[in-house]
Amino acid sequence: MTEPTVTNLSVRGCRIALRRAGAGRPLLLLHGAADAGEWLPCMAELAARHDVIAPEHPGFGASDTPAWLDTIPDLANFYLDLIDQLDLADVDLVGHDLGGWVAAELAVRNPRRLASLTLVAAAGIHLSGVPQTDPFLRTDEQRFRDLFHDPARADAMIARVLRPELEDTTLKNQTSTARLTWQPRGYDPHLAKWLHRIALPTLVVWGGNDKVLPPAYAAAWQKRIPGAQLVTIADCGHMPHVEQPAAFAAALETFYDRKRVAA
Amino acid sequence: MKVFNFHLMPYRHVDLDAIERNGSAWVTFSNRHYDPEKGAGLYHEYLDQMELADRLGFDGVCLNEHHQTAYGMMPIPGVLAGALARSVKRAKLAILGRALPLLNNPLMVAEEYAMLDNLTRGRFIAGFVRGIGAEYHAMGINPAHSQDRFAEAHDLIVRAWTEPGPFQYVGKHYHFNYVNVWPRPVQAPHPPIWIPSQGSSSTIKWAAQMRYTYAQTLSPITVVARFFQLYRDEADRAGYAPSPDQLAWSNTIYVAETDAKAMREARPHLEALTNRFLKMPTEMLLPPGYSNIDSIKRIRAVKVTGKPQTIEDLVKNGVVIIGSPNTVREKLAEYQDLAGFNTSLTKTQFGTLPDDMTRANMTAIAEEILPHFRDRLPQGIKQAAAE
Numbered sequence: 076m077t078e079p080t081v082t083n084l085s086v087r088g089c090r091i092a093l094r095r096a097g098a099g100r101p102l103l104l105l106h107g108a109a110d111a112g113e114w115l116p117c118m119a120e121l122a123a124r125h126d127v128i129a130p131e132h133p134g135f136g137a138s139d140t141p142a143w144l145d146t147i148p149d150l151a152n153f154y155l156d157l158i159d160q161l162d163l164a165d166v167d168l169v170g171h172d173l174g175g176w177v178a179a180e181l182a183v184r185n186p187r188r189l190a191s192l193t194l195v196a197a198a199g200i201h202l203s204g205v206p207q208t209d210p211f212l213r214t215d216e217q218r219f220r221d222l223f224h225d226p227a228r229a230d231a232m233i234a235r236v237l238r239p240e241l242e243d244t245t246l247k248n249q250t251s252t253a254r255l256t257w258q259p260r261g262y263d264p265h266l267a268k269w270l271h272r273i274a275l276p277t278l279v280v281w282g283g284n285d286k287v288l289p290p291a292y293a294a295a296w297q298k299r300i301p302g303a304q305l306v307t308i309a310d311c312g313h314m315p316h317v318e319q320p321a322a323f324a325a326a327l328e329t330f331y332d333r334k335r336v337a338a
Numbered sequence: 339m340k341v342f343n344f345h346l347m348p349y350r351h352v353d354l355d356a357i358e359r360n361g362s363a364w365v366t367f368s369n370r371h372y373d374p375e376k377g378a379g380l381y382h383e384y385l386d387q388m389e390l391a392d393r394l395g396f397d398g399v400c401l402n403e404h405h406q407t408a409y410g411m412m413p414i415p416g417v418l419a420g421a422l423a424r425s426v427k428r429a430k431l432a433i434l435g436r437a438l439p440l441l442n443n444p445l446m447v448a449e450e451y452a453m454l455d456n457l458t459r460g461r462f463i464a465g466f467v468r469g470i471g472a473e474y475h476a477m478g479i480n481p482a483h484s485q486d487r488f489a490e491a492h493d494l495i496v497r498a499w500t501e502p503g504p505f506q507y508v509g510k511h512y513h514f515n516y517v518n519v520w521p522r523p524v525q526a527p528h529p530p531i532w533i534p535s536q537g538s539s540s541t542i543k544w545a546a547q548m549r550y551t552y553a554q555t556l557s558p559i560t561v562v563a564r565f566f567q568l569y570r571d572e573a574d575r576a577g578y579a580p581s582p583d584q585l586a587w588s589n590t591i592y593v594a595e596t597d598a599k600a601m602r603e604a605r606p607h608l609e610a611l612t613n614r615f616l617k618m619p620t621e622m623l624l625p626p627g628y629s630n631i632d633s634i635k636r637i638r639a640v641k642v643t644g645k646p647q648t649i650e651d652l653v654k655n656g657v658v659i660i661g662s663p664n665t666v667r668e669k670l671a672e673y674q675d676l677a678g679f680n681t682s683l684t685k686t687q688f689g690t691l692p693d694d695m696t697r698a699n700m701t702a703i704a705e706e707i708l709p710h711f712r713d714r715l716p717q718g719i720k721q722a723a724a725e
Contacts, residue, residue, distance in 0.1 A: 212366070212475065212621050246634060249626035254482035257474075257627075 079118055079129070086157050091138035094129040097122025100190065101163045104129040105154070107172030107196075107314075108210070108252040109236075110136030110244065117320040121327065125167070130157065132174070134251030136244060147173070147199070147255055147263060151180035158188050165190040167331065171316065172198050172288075173256060176266070179296075183269045191334060193278040193327065194296055196288055196313050200270075201262040205291045209260075211253065215245065224284040224312040232317075270299040276337075277303040278330040280323065282311030304330065339674060339711040342398040342432065343391035343700065344588060344683040346611075347384045347418075349408040350690045351376045354614045362618040363408040364472040377411065383693050385418065389425050390697060391686070394704035398430030398463065400683055402534075403437050405469075406476040409615040416450045423457035431458050434534045434553060434683070435465020439484045440477045444491035444512060445519060448498040452523045460524040465532045465553075466492055471623045482627025487511050499528040532586065537565050538633065546572035546580065553586035553683055559656030562587055563677035570678070582680035582716050587673070590658040590685040593702040597661040603695060604660050604688075605649045611689030613646045663706035670711065678716040 079096035094111055096118060102125035104114050111131040121127050131138040132150055143149060154177065158166060166189050170178030175197025182192045208221050215237055223229040236245070277300045281293035290307060297305045306326040308315045315323045349372060356371055357363045388399040399422065401415040412418060415433045422431055431454065436447050455462040468488050474481040490509040494517070497507070503518030523529055533545040534553035545552040546569045554562045566585045573580040590608065594600035624634050652658045659669045670682070686703060687696040 211625055212619075214619070214621060242635065243631060246626065246631045250482060250631065253480065253626040257480040257482065257625075258478050260478075 079115075079122070079127070084130070084157070084160075086153065086160055089133050089139050089141045089153070091133060092131040092136055094118070095127065097125050097127050099125040100165055100167060101126045101128055101161075102167045102169065103154070103158070103163070105168070105170035105174030105177050106132065106135070107174050107198075108256075109248050112136070113171065113314065113317055117316045117324050120320065120324040124328070128161070128163075130154075132177075132251070134254070135248050140247070140251065144251065144254065147176050147180055148184075150177045150255070151184055154181055155185055164188055167191045167193070169193040169195065169327070170197060171195040172313070173252065175199065176263070179270065179273070180263075180266060182273045182275060183266070186273070186275055189275055191276045191278070191331070192273060192300075193280060193330070195280045195315060195323075196282060196285055197279075197292075197296060198256065198261045198288065199263060200267045200292070200295060200299070201259070201264070202291055202295055205289055207261075207289070208287060210287070211257070221286050222313045223318055224282065224310055225318065228312075228318050267299060270296075271301060273300045276330075276334050278326070279303050279305045280315055280326055281305070281307050282313055282315050282318065283307045283309050284311060285313045287313040306330075339670075339680050339682055339714055340397040340583065341682045341684055341703075341708055341711065342400050342430070342586075343388065343396045344400040344402075344434070344685050345384055345388060345687060346402065346410045346685065347380070347412050348611070348615055348687075348689060349377060349411055350380065350692070352408045352615075352690075354610055354690075357408065357614045357617070362622060363615050364618050365406050365475045365622060367408060369406075371408065380411065381418075384687070385421055385425075387687060387693070387696055387700065388422055390700060392426040392429040394700055395708055396429055396700075396704070398432055399426055400432040400434050400463075400465075402434050402465070403467075403469070405440075405473050407472070407615075416454065419454050419462075420457070423454055426458075430461050430463055432463035432532065433465050434463075434532055435467040437467050437469030437473055438491035438495075439487035440469055440473055440479050441491060444494050445498060445514065445517065447491070448495040448519045449521075451495075451529060452499065452519060452521050455523040455525055455529045456521050458524075460529075462523075462525070462529045463532055464529040465534060466495075467534050468628075470536075471625045471628045472618055474625050474628065475622060480627070481625040483511065484628055496528060496531075499523050534586075534588065537561065538629070539568060542568050543572045545569065547576050549573075549578070549580070549584070551584045551586055551681065553588055553681075555588045556657060559587075559673045559677060562656075562673075562679075566677050566679060582678055584681075585677070585679035586681035586683050587677060587679045588683040588685075590652075590660075590688050591666060591670070591703060591707070592658070592660045592686075592688075592699050593663055593666050593706060594699075595662060597665050600660045600662065600665075601649060601653075604691075607689040607691040607695075608649050608652065608658065608660075609647070609689070612652065615689060663702065666703075666707055667710050670707065671714065674711075674714070674716045675718050680716060 079094040084093045111129045114129045134140045134144045168178050175194040176199030219233050220229045279296045297303045308319050308322045311319045360367045403415050404410040405413045451464045490511050498517050498519045504516040507514045507517050532551040535541040592604040659666050686700045
């Protein structure tokens with residue numbers, strides 16, 4: 076098992092925190108509405124076979140909040156710069172929630188250095204008539220409870236994250252999440268129009284009990300991206316990589332193995 | 339002192355228990371609790387009260403803007419200002435204010451306010467606010483853009499009033515090829531601009547630098563005094579001595595024959611305002627990005643300890659003045675000297691207070707209080723500043 080090292084990386088003047096572990100083909104993990112810590116439960120397992128790169132988005136966690144940060148496309152372009160700067164090739168790109176939205180936007184814009192796309196409970200599109208919670212009217216505690224199928228998992232997360240010394244970071248993450256997703260709430264009407272252009276091997280991973288973005292969204296992503304495969308993980312909420320890390324890693328490895336065989 | 343009659347126009351027929359069950363009278367409180375027939379009656383009742391204020395000698399009448407709430411029925415205050423522009427004959431007419439960041443086209447406020455300044459032949463006062471956090475939930479405007487949009491909309495409106503059009507405006511949030519507002523305002527260079535706030539230090543300092551009247555909402559008088567001192571200090575740094583007219587305290591006054599009677603009569607209506615109409619969860623009041631992280635933490639800390647307030651708390655802390663004519667005169671003079679303001683924005687109707695009691699209160703204030711303060715200026719501000 077390889078412990079991830081946290082380093083700082085400056086991309087065109089924006090300094091971000093970045094965890095990197097393992098060796099192999101680059102696996103770029105884009106986190107959701109909190110920070111890159113969400114990847115830790117599955118990072119060691121993935122690092123056994125990949126060069127795992129988990130940056131913290133500009134505006135989140137220990138990263139800078141640049142003046143140019145307004146929209147999800149800003150983050151997509153930032154990560155295109157990062158991929159160029161690190162000279163990564165054949166990148167397996169994975170994004171969760173807000174990070175899935177960034178990943179889809181990036182793949183539509185410029186897939187040149189990508190080998191595949193994986194969307195994990197991704198935000199970014201809207202389905203009429205599918206009930207969703209309003210994360211901005213939930214208390215911090217309610218918001219964490221919404222993320223998990225197993226209440227014990229939520230308890231553990233609340234105990235770990237809702238501490239006074241982390242309040243600044245939590246507020247920073249919420250502020251950037253609001254900036255990026257408040258209106259339209261959690262989606263971009265111009266993204267769904269162009270998803271058909273994604274020609275990469277694509278995997279959609281969803282928790283069968285996701286309350287934040289119900290599984291109807293998984294089917295919608297699969298339908299819009301040609302050839303996309305769907306894996307639904309049982310007994311699992313909005314955070315498959317945290318609630319079911321072994322099943323999540325297995326879904327990814329199976330996808331990558333099949334892709335290699337097909338190639 | 340100048341005394342304005344400030345109306346929130348609450349939906350006073352509301353089922354207070356239903357607000358309690360919902361946890362708030364804002365955003366998520368269903369409009370099926372609004373009865374249009376009763377509401378229509380209230381609009382006329384409240385407008386009649388504003389016209390009475392004019393006849394009784396109040397210096398002005400004030401409206402404001404809130405959305406999707408029983409707290410106040412003025413989502414578009416310009417409609418009511420239009421109704422009052424011809425019937426309020428003498429007093430100033432103020433909207434305190436329109437929530438600029440909620441607008442996708444601030445030129446419409448430049449137009450609306452300029453029309454009101456024409457209709458009143460220069461008796462209009464132009465208030466600008468950011469709106470409270472709940473408005474950002476209600477109107478789908480990103481709270482993280484609130485401060486930027488306020489600054490940009492303000493600059494655009496003032497330029498639209500003062501620079502000959504047409505000119506081009508290119509901002510981050512607003513873009514116009516032709517800024518050329520018809521009509522132009524009557525007052526030169528533009529209507530007086532007033533800035534109500536909950537007490538953000540950056541807003542207070544900015545208002546002082548711009549020489550705008552600063553209005554402090556709903557706060558204990560010692561806090562008000564501190565904020566007003568911050569304004570005077572900033573004016574001093576900007577190289578001028580502000581008039582005490584530039585400091586406006588937003589309060590509630592209720593007068594009856596005796597202190598005990600006043601407290602007894604005001605209690606249910608004032609406590610309904612504070613503990614029902616105003617109540618909202620922290621997430622609704624403070625969406626992320628609405629203020630900087632330090633301010634959000636400060637307000638959150640206060641909110642956690644917030645328990646229902648009794649009329650005694652509100653009186654003791656000098657948030658409101660309730661009592662006999664003598665008590666009210668004494669307190670108002672004491673607070674005027676402590677905080678150094680010369681403008682009082684006074685709610686004479688509050689919460690569920692019915693029409694007959696409101697009109698009796700307004701009349702008592704006009705007869706027993708106003709004459710004593712007409713020529714009274716704040717005294718001994720320097721001592722208050724020292725503490």
